[in-house]
Amino acid sequence: MARNKVTVIGAGNVGATTAQRIAEAGLADVVLVDIVEGLPQGKGLDLAEAAPVVTHDAQVRGTNDYADTADSDIVVVTSGLARQPGMSRDDLLTKNAGIVRSVVEQAAKASPNAILIVVTNPLDAMCHVAMEASGFPRERVIGMAGVLDSARFRTFIAQELAVSVEDTHAFVLGGHGDTMVPLSRYSTVAGVPITELLPADRVRALEERTANGGAEVVALLKTGSAFYAPAAGVFEMVESILLDRKRVLPCAVMLRGEFGVDGLFVGVPVVLGAAGMERVFEIELTDEERAAFQKSADAVRELVTVLGR
Numbered sequence: 016m017a018r019n020k021v022t023v024i025g026a027g028n029v030g031a032t033t034a035q036r037i038a039e040a041g042l043a044d045v046v047l048v049d050i051v052e053g054l055p056q057g058k059g060l061d062l063a064e065a066a067p068v069v070t071h072d073a074q075v076r077g078t079n080d081y082a083d084t085a086d087s088d089i090v091v092v093t094s095g096l097a098r099q100p101g102m103s104r105d106d107l108l109t110k111n112a113g114i115v116r117s118v119v120e121q122a123a124k125a126s127p128n129a130i131l132i133v134v135t136n137p138l139d140a141m142c143h144v145a146m147e148a149s150g151f152p153r154e155r156v157i158g159m160a161g162v163l164d165s166a167r168f169r170t171f172i173a174q175e176l177a178v179s180v181e182d183t184h185a186f187v188l189g190g191h192g193d194t195m196v197p198l199s200r201y202s203t204v205a206g207v208p209i210t211e212l213l214p215a216d217r218v219r220a221l222e223e224r225t226a227n228g229g230a231e232v233v234a235l236l237k238t239g240s241a242f243y244a245p246a247a248g249v250f251e252m253v254e255s256i257l258l259d260r261k262r263v264l265p266c267a268v269m270l271r272g273e274f275g276v277d278g279l280f281v282g283v284p285v286v287l288g289a290a291g292m293e294r295v296f297e298i299e300l301t302d303e304e305r306a307a308f309q310k311s312a313d314a315v316r317e318l319v320t321v322l323g324r
C-alpha cells in the first residue's frame with residue numbers, strides 16, 4: 016500500500032518543522048513548497064538526508080511547482096508574511112489573504128480531494144479565504160490554532176501543579192487571538208477540573224498566560240514567532256486524519272448554527288478522521304462562557320468583513 020502524501024506550503028519555520036515531524040514519524044511522504052527558489056529543495060534534501068540516521072522511509076522533497084503536489088491527501092498552508100514594523104493588522108490581513116488565495120487555488124487544482132489544514136495568520140480569516148479559493152466543503156477546510164492554544168494551557172497547568180502533561184487536558188475555544196476562550200471548567204488533571212485544584216486567581220493567571228502565549232514567545236525571540244509547538248499541533252491533526260483516529264481536538268471550522276454561530280470559522284471541538292472534520296462536538300457553555308465565545312466570534316467577523324466577505 017502506498018504511503019499517504021502530505022503537501023506543506025511554506026518552507027519557513029512552521030512549514031519545515033511540520034515536514035520534519037511528519038516525515039520522521041514515517042506518517043506520510045512530504046512535499047515542501049515555497050515561492051523562494053531553492054529554499055524548499057534545500058530543506059527537503061536536508062530532511063531526506065536525515066532519514067537513514069532517524070530511520071524512516073518517508074520521501075521528502077522540495078519544489079516550487081504545484082504539479083509535484085498532485086494527489087496529496089492533506090495540504091497544510093503555512094505560507095505568509097509575518098507582521099513587519101509599520102505594517103497594520105489590516106495590511107497583513109490583505110497581504111496574507113492574497114498569498115493564501117493564490118497557493119490554495121493551485122494546490123486545490125492539483126489535489127481536488129485533499130483536506131486543507133490552514134495555519135497562516137490571522138487564522139480564522141485565512142480559513143474563509145482558503146474555503147472560498149478551494150471550493151471545498153467545510154469538512155475539508157480546517158484551521159490549526161486550538162490544538163496549539165490548548166497545548167499551551169496544558170503546559171502551564173502541568174507546570175503549576177507539578178504533574179505530567181499527559182494527564183492534563185485542556186479546552187480552548189473561540190478565535191485564535193486575544194479573545195480566545197480557555198475553558199477551565201472542562202480543563203482537567205486526571206479527570207478533575209482545574210477549578211477544583213487551583214484557587215480562582217491562579218486559574219485566571221494561567222488563562223491569561225495562554226491567551227498571550229504567542230506574544231510571550233515573540234517577545235523572547237524578537238524576530239519571528241513560535242514554530243515547534245505550532246508544528247506539533249499540525250502533526251496531531253494530520254495524524255488523526257490519516258490514521259482515522261477520530262480524536263476530539265479544538266480546530267477552527269465553519270460553523271453552521273453550532274454554538275449559536277452561523278457562517279463563520281471559529282475554534283470549537285471537532286472529531287477529526289479520514290473524512291476531515293467529521294462532527295462538531297457541541298458542549299454546554301455557561302452564560303459567561305457563551306458571551307466570551309460570542310465576543311471571540313464577533314472579532315473573527317470583523318476581520319472577515321475587512322476582507323469583504
Ligand SMILES: NC(=O)c1ccc[n+]([C@@H]2O[C@H](COP(=O)([O-])OP(=O)(O)OC[C@H]3O[C@@H](n4cnc5c(N)ncnc54)[C@H](O)[C@@H]3O)[C@@H](O)[C@H]2O)c1
Pocket residue numbers: 024025026027028029030048049050051054093094095096097114117118133134135136137138159160163191239240241242245
Ligand atoms: N495558527 C497558528 O496557531 C499559528 C502558529 C504559528 C504561526 N502561524 C502563522 O503561520 C505562518 C508561517 O509562520 P512561519 O513562522 O513559518 O513564517 P516564515 O516566515 O518562517 O515562513 C513563511 C514562508 O512562506 C513562504 N511564502 C510566502 N509567500 C508564499 C507564496 N506565495 N507561496 C509559497 N510560499 C510562500 C515564505 O517564503 C516563507 O518561507 C504565519 O502567518 C504565522 O503567523 C500560525
